[in-house]
Amino acid sequence: MSDDIRKKDEMTSVQTHQARPGSTSPNASISRKLRDFYDAVQEEGIPDRFLDLLERLDEAEKNAALTKQVEAK
Numbered sequence: 001m002s003d004d005i006r007k008k009d010e011m012t013s014v015q016t017h018q019a020r021p022g023s024t025s026p027n028a029s030i031s032r033k034l035r036d037f038y039d040a041v042q043e044e045g046i047p048d049r050f051l052d053l054l055e056r057l058d059e060a061e062k063n064a065a066l067t068k069q070v071e072a073k
Contacts, residue, residue, distance in 0.1 A: 024032075
């Protein structure tokens with residue numbers, strides 16, 4: 001193999017980086033941060049405005065179902 005081809009192969013090949021002992025991989029770090037963020041969001045309470053909106057939506061769905069039943073008769 002010529003030197004030019006060998007250099008191209010070296011430049012285009014995927015090289016794996018070995019982690020230093022005691023260090024975490026970037027994926028592990030990202031995973032941990034995402035898990036922490038998800039846990040923090042899960043602990044947040046649902047805003048009252050959102051709960052009110054959900055209640056109004058449930059009420060509207062019930063009214064629509066009743067209207068369909070009355071119209072079907």
